[in-house]
Amino acid sequence: MAVEQREHRWLGKSVKRKEDERFVRGKGNYVDDVKLPGMLHMAILRSPFAHARIKSIDTSRASELPGVVVVVTGEILAEHNLAWMPTLSGDTQAVLATDKVRMQGQEVACVIAETPYIAHDALELIDVDYEPLPVVVTPQQALEEGAPLIRDDKEGQEDNRIYHWEAGDAEATERAFAEADKVVSLETFYPRSHPSPLECCGCVADVNPATGQATIYMTSQAPHAHRTVFALVAGLPEQNIRIISPDIGGGFGNKVPVYPGYVVATAASLLLGRPVKWIEDRTGNLISTGFARDYYMTGELALRDDGTMLGLRVQMLSDQGYAYADAQPSKLRAGLFHIVTGSYDLPAAHVVTDGAYTNKAPGGVAYRCSFRVTEASFLIERLVQKAAYELGIDPADFRRQNFIKADQFPYESATGFVYDSGDYEKALDLALEQLDYKGLREEQAKAREEGRLLGIGIASFTEVVGAGPSKDYDILGIKMFDSAELRVHPTGKAILKLGVKSQGQGHETTFAQIVANELGLPPQDILVVEGDTDNTPYGLGTYASRSTPTAGAAAAVIARTLRDKAKKIAAHLLEASEDDLDWDGEKFSVKGAPDKAKTIQEVAFAAYTDLPEGMDAGLEGVKYYDPPNMTFPFGTYAVVVEIDRGTGQWKPLRVLAVDDCGVRINPMIVEGQIMGGLTEGFATAAMEQITFDEQGNCIGANFTDYLLPTAWETPSFELHETVTPSPHHPIGAKGVGESATVGSPAAFVNAVVDALAHAGVRNFEMPVTSDKVWQALHEVGLAE
Amino acid sequence: MNVEITVNGTGHAVDVEPRLLLVHFLRENLALTGTHVGCDTTGCGACTVLLDGTPIKSCTFFAVQANGRSITTVEGLMQNGALHPIQEGFKEEHGLQCGFCTPGMMLVSKALLEENPDPSEEEIRWAISGNICRCTGYQNIVKSVQWAAKKLQEA
Numbered sequence: 001m002a003v004e005q006r007e008h009r010w011l012g013k014s015v016k017r018k019e020d021e022r023f024v025r026g027k028g029n030y031v032d033d034v035k036l037p038g039m040l041h042m043a044i045l046r047s048p049f050a051h052a053r054i055k056s057i058d059t060s061r062a063s064e065l066p067g068v069v070v071v072v073t074g075e076i077l078a079e080h081n082l083a084w085m086p087t088l089s090g091d092t093q094a095v096l097a098t099d100k101v102r103m104q105g106q107e108v109a110c111v112i113a114e115t116p117y118i119a120h121d122a123l124e125l126i127d128v129d130y131e132p133l134p135v136v137v138t139p140q141q142a143l144e145e146g147a148p149l150i151r152d153d154k155e156g157q158e159d160n161r162i163y164h165w166e167a168g169d170a171e172a173t174e175r176a177f178a179e180a181d182k183v184v185s186l187e188t189f190y191p192r193s194h195p196s197p198l199e200c201c202g203c204v205a206d207v208n209p210a211t212g213q214a215t216i217y218m219t220s221q222a223p224h225a226h227r228t229v230f231a232l233v234a235g236l237p238e239q240n241i242r243i244i245s246p247d248i249g250g251g252f253g254n255k256v257p258v259y260p261g262y263v264v265a266t267a268a269s270l271l272l273g274r275p276v277k278w279i280e281d282r283t284g285n286l287i288s289t290g291f292a293r294d295y296y297m298t299g300e301l302a303l304r305d306d307g308t309m310l311g312l313r314v315q316m317l318s319d320q321g322y323a324y325a326d327a328q329p330s331k332l333r334a335g336l337f338h339i340v341t342g343s344y345d346l347p348a349a350h351v352v353t354d355g356a357y358t359n360k361a362p363g364g365v366a367y368r369c370s371f372r373v374t375e376a377s378f379l380i381e382r383l384v385q386k387a388a389y390e391l392g393i394d395p396a397d398f399r400r401q402n403f404i405k406a407d408q409f410p411y412e413s414a415t416g417f418v419y420d421s422g423d424y425e426k427a428l429d430l431a432l433e434q435l436d437y438k439g440l441r442e443e444q445a446k447a448r449e450e451g452r453l454l455g456i457g458i459a460s461f462t463e464v465v466g467a468g469p470s471k472d473y474d475i476l477g478i479k480m481f482d483s484a485e486l487r488v489h490p491t492g493k494a495i496l497k498l499g500v501k502s503q504g505q506g507h508e509t510t511f512a513q514i515v516a517n518e519l520g521l522p523p524q525d526i527l528v529v530e531g532d533t534d535n536t537p538y539g540l541g542t543y544a545s546r547s548t549p550t551a552g553a554a555a556a557v558i559a560r561t562l563r564d565k566a567k568k569i570a571a572h573l574l575e576a577s578e579d580d581l582d583w584d585g586e587k588f589s590v591k592g593a594p595d596k597a598k599t600i601q602e603v604a605f606a607a608y609t610d611l612p613e614g615m616d617a618g619l620e621g622v623k624y625y626d627p628p629n630m631t632f633p634f635g636t637y638a639v640v641v642e643i644d645r646g647t648g649q650w651k652p653l654r655v656l657a658v659d660d661c662g663v664r665i666n667p668m669i670v671e672g673q674i675m676g677g678l679t680e681g682f683a684t685a686a687m688e689q690i691t692f693d694e695q696g697n698c699i700g701a702n703f704t705d706y707l708l709p710t711a712w713e714t715p716s717f718e719l720h721e722t723v724t725p726s727p728h729h730p731i732g733a734k735g736v737g738e739s740a741t742v743g744s745p746a747a748f749v750n751a752v753v754d755a756l757a758h759a760g761v762r763n764f765e766m767p768v769t770s771d772k773v774w775q776a777l778h779e780v781g782l783a784e
Numbered sequence: 785m786n787v788e789i790t791v792n793g794t795g796h797a798v799d800v801e802p803r804l805l806l807v808h809f810l811r812e813n814l815a816l817t818g819t820h821v822g823c824d825t826t827g828c829g830a831c832t833v834l835l836d837g838t839p840i841k842s843c844t845f846f847a848v849q850a851n852g853r854s855i856t857t858v859e860g861l862m863q864n865g866a867l868h869p870i871q872e873g874f875k876e877e878h879g880l881q882c883g884f885c886t887p888g889m890m891l892v893s894k895a896l897l898e899e900n901p902d903p904s905e906e907e908i909r910w911a912i913s914g915n916i917c918r919c920t921g922y923q924n925i926v927k928s929v930q931w932a933a934k935k936l937q938e939a
Contacts, residue, residue: 016875023883024871026818026858030884033817117803198822198830198884228882249820249884250918282823504882504919672878675921703827703916711922712913 012666050696105287176311180302199249222541245531251503292367323362335371381746455755461743466549482550492601499539518559542734544736554625648774677740831913832888851877858887861911875902
């Protein structure tokens with residue numbers, strides 16, 4: 001599918017967002033805004049222990065409270081074979097605990113009551129007798145000999161290992177290391193964090209007892225995939241399940257998994273014949289739903305003294321919590337972590353990954369990240385900076401020296417990806433130029449003489465997004481295509497229905513622009529509909545920066561198909577041969593007679609009123625798009641920081657981003673995505689971490705303990721772009737939603753390390769809090 | 785308890801449970817669902833409304849505490865069918881993405897501009913620092929408030 005070479009009327013245009021009209025009026029429609037007649041309310045009782053045997057659950061006092069309709073336990077669900085459910089990685093997770101609880105915050109019982117207040121009152125009247133068990137809080141502990149077996153419910157599971165998975169060529173990598181003049185290694189931990197969209201999870205399940213039709217409004221980034229999981233879990237016929245994902249208050253991966261609350265509310269509605277609403281509270285969201293990262297990583301670079309990279313060896317151990325519940329392409333057990341070779345021409349690489357169960361929340365869902373690309377990018381960009389210091393080469397020069405060059409694309413990486421396109425040097429050069437890198441280095445040297453500590457951090461990241469080609473990518477066997485259905489009505493207005501689901505990314509505007517560009521209707525005449533499984537074609541949803549690479553491509557292709565039909569109709573109307581028609585983006589005209597023309601609106605009307613003989617009526621179609629390859633967005637981020645020598649506080653003075661996401665559809669929206677991602681990258685580097693004590697208590701169960709950046713701490717951003725189209729995407733776009741969370745954490749950490757590099761500091765673990773920097777200042781004698 | 789609360793200019797005399805939170809009174813009793821709940825603990829500001837013109841977090845404020853007072857929610861921003869300049873500013877400068885924090889952000893901005901019609905970037909960032917946005921990175925929210933300030937000054 002080639003990028004069309006013509007002037008784009010609607011690509012590259014910062015069209016104002018259609019969705020804003022309702023949001024600025026407070027007229028969004030989020031799940032908690034859904035109110036149905038006779039609706040009941042559900043609240044969840046969660047385990048206070050990280051690991052314990054349940055000796056008994058007494059719900060009698062709770063059941064007697066006026067207004068309580070029913071108290072649901074795992075025992076009741078087990079009678080309906082619903083006590084466990086499959087995860088998106090093909091593991092199992094408890095809906096409500098029966099035998100044991102395996103994490104703090106695990107769902108133990110649910111109260112369904114007339115009001116949410118009564119439901120919460122009743123939680124306090126449920127008596128659970130727990131027998132605490134030994135707790136495993138790190139993956140290292142989990143894999144020790146004699147560690148408590150967490151998943152003793154699983155037949156054949158004899159230890160806490162979930163997977164061992166390798167990528168690359170071990171022997172070739174060994175040879176590279178044997179030939180190396182120098183080996184530089186970095187051991188680092190990417191801490192557990194939480195995506196924390198501002199809206200928590202929730203649903204309203206409405207099962208009609210007469211028809212068996214289940215309508216479930218829920219916070220879902222992937223409504224079609226969730227419908228299929230519901231069919232598998234509950235044994236409901238899939239045609240009777242309708243998932244409606246209304247407006248979503250942010251997702252960032254947190255709304256990809258299926259959570260027990262959805263299942264219990266649906267089961268309760270089925271049993272009671274009344275709608276049941278469940279709205280999660282923030283603590284429940286933070287302690288029990290899909291977290292992010294928790295990766296222990298070691299990277300080693302084999303180098304020649306002249307700075308040439310010869311090979312990369314990586315080991316990774318991930319903490320998956322008590323269930324392996326990533327939304328993970330099934331063949332790739334550590335996701336796309338093997339993109340860890342990054343932007344560099346590495347002849348050999350070998351990546352060894354292991355995943356382990358612990359007594360923590362399940363998931364390891366990406367937090368604004370395409371299946372572990374974030375961790376990979378962080379490791380290589382941190383390691384490259386360290387290697388540059390050890391070699392005595394400027395970090396920017398060292399990167400440039402080892403980049404995959406523009407003429408090497410398509411480039412096959414040592415771990416098996418085929419990078420579609422790139423020009424890494426161009427992005428780096430633009431960043432350095434805009435930064436005045438040379439001048440800044442001089443300023444840094446001068447500042448050091450004056451006793452000030454400035455640091456410059458760079459990260460030249462490469463992502464792999466847009467999952468994905470069906471030969472390699474599936475979730476629970478369902479291929480990771482996506483879809484678009486386009487109908488043009490007789491009056492020339494259209495409706496576009498997609499298998500993906502926006503959570504703030506502006507799909508209603510962006511995808512209308514794609515169709516507008518192909519078909520000539522203005523974007524405001526194209527209604528974009530998503531998130532209702534009865535009314536949209538099947539798709540795998542929005543995460544991993546996949547919407548534009550997959551559904552966006554589908555939208556462009558189906559629009560072109562309709563344009564082809566429109567051309568036939570136009571030829572009929574103009575009494576000309578198709579070959580004699582020109583298309584200018586809005587109308588067909590006869591070559592050499594531009595006055596003889598039909599607009600797309602006139603043609604649309606004719607599609608229902610005046611067709612060529614034998615042609616089917618209508619102007620509509622559906623496209624399932626199976627991408628031929630992944631897309632590989634890239635860029636260079638640069639951060640300048642100053643460290644306060646008295647307190648260890650560090651402050652970003654400049655944050656500059658050069659992004660290349662291929663062709664930009666709506667630059668305003670693209671820049672909004674980048675700024676949001678930079679903020680979450682800054683947050684990861686500076687403050688966000690979910691910690692646990694030795695008993696598995698989650699420290700970070702509210703927004704006082706789990707810090708999110710406000711406008712006060714968040715720096716300002718300078719944004720720049722280069723454009724290297726994807727050669728295989730119909731409009732050359734690559735996806736951009738996650739680039740900045742992937743690329744920027746390393747740039748922030750590199751900057752803080754750089755400020756102290758002359759004193760021998762080589763690493764800080766995230767979040768880089770001021771106490772860590774303060775301690776380092778004292779260790780190297782630079783404290784004030 | 786019997787209370788009288790004015791919301792967006794309309795008086796409501798109602799009997800409410802003493803423990804009913806103001807946010808639930810607005811959302812459930814009055815069906816004003818533009819006010820959102822994000823964190824339950826005053827941490828995120830999605831529930832921000834104006835109490836006699838001053839921003840408060842309605843998730844930790846009882847409805848009865850608003851007795852005799854006047855509340856403004858996002859639904860009260862439009863005047864005579866026209867968007868308030870703050871609403872226009874958020875649209876013009878892409879100051880929102882998922883829209884969940886937006887009502888609270890707009891209300892603290894309104895309070896700021898009434899007190900300080902020409903705030904600096906630093907003053908805007910401080911004024912909105914009790915409200916969390918997970919999507920935008922704040923830079924465009926700052927621009928949105930500046931856009932509104934300019935429009936209000938020109939009016």
